[in-house]
Amino acid sequence: MMNTRRGSAASLGPIVGRLISLATAGAAENMAIDQAILDSVTRTGVPVLRFYQWAEPTLSLGYFQELAARAAHVQSDSICCVRRTTGGGAIVHDQELTYSVTIPVPPGSAGPRSVLYEQTHAAIAEALANFGAQAVPFRCTGLEPPSESRNSQFLCFQRRTAEDLIVSGYKVLGSAQRKSRTAVLQHGSLLLCTSLYAPQIPGVSDLLSRPLNVEQLVPQIVANLSEKLGVDWQLGTLSDEEVYDAEQIRRERFDSPLWTTRR
């Protein structure tokens, strides 16, 4: 069944948040930084928006996916693999822009923050429109809801959920969440170009037949997300505590074979 539950405005503000500039890191480091940010937002309540890319092509597994399911996608079997803490299907991170947005939530809030999916994706869709890409949430496409078997496919980009962004019939943006008691981390992948390791999935540039300039795109997403969430994103860096925590989390969790092979 499709999730159609959507909340009202998700505005947090006016509030000041921290913006971490676009940077490239390894798979385990990227996931560890997002977790360290979730821990920090849980403590402080200050939202964080981050953009990143990947030092090498990487397959990330959804938290509950089995490692053995990789056999279903031979094109990506040679690239490194990391298990996320967020749900959903596997993603080949290669020619993409990745974002994470982490915000405080009231204690006692239950379930996914669907309104955060909705507003973040709207912010990205509006930015893409300035580059000529008409991206719409899957729920607005008029397409039939996917079957249960389709939404069990190995790759996230072959599944469809209500807020996924669709361009010319293809999914170009998917996101997933991890909740703590008082915060939620949402990260997502905007496909820019087809990867050699997932040749069946086009990116926005392929669909537009021209390159998408990430350096121009990111500030527009930031501005749109500022308006939608009521957050004044101030350029900042990771705190010393976040850097320390991320290093610990990287070593103990995301770089550990026990973590990757736990299912």
Place this chain on the structure above:
Amino acid sequence: MSRDESKLLYAESHEWVDLAEEDGKAVGTIGLSGFALEQLNDLVYMELPELGRELTAGEEFGEVESVKAVSPLYSPVSGKVVAVHEDLPESLEKLNDDPYEFGWIVKVEISGENSVESLLDHAAYQKQCAEAG
């Protein structure tokens, strides 16, 4: 017959606990409230704790996934896990229909005299849910 939800205690994080005496020991049966299940919408995965694990009130004891969001489950009481509803992760579609009977997740042999004092009664929990919208 299903448990009477008005007789249960609730954590702010939406787990219910049914306190009872079994073989002379205080045992809490724990599940997720109907309100939480409605908010979670379409659970697809659930991870349960191991039998025998010692839990502290407020500690994570499991996780669920819905709409690509992973959320922790928090134990409302302290004690040792003495039973686990092993069939539940394969039958999540039945949870919404019967969250208070079929939907039990674990049973905990309660330790510590004060571990239920911070829990909400049904009326207070209903108020919290109403305020959350």
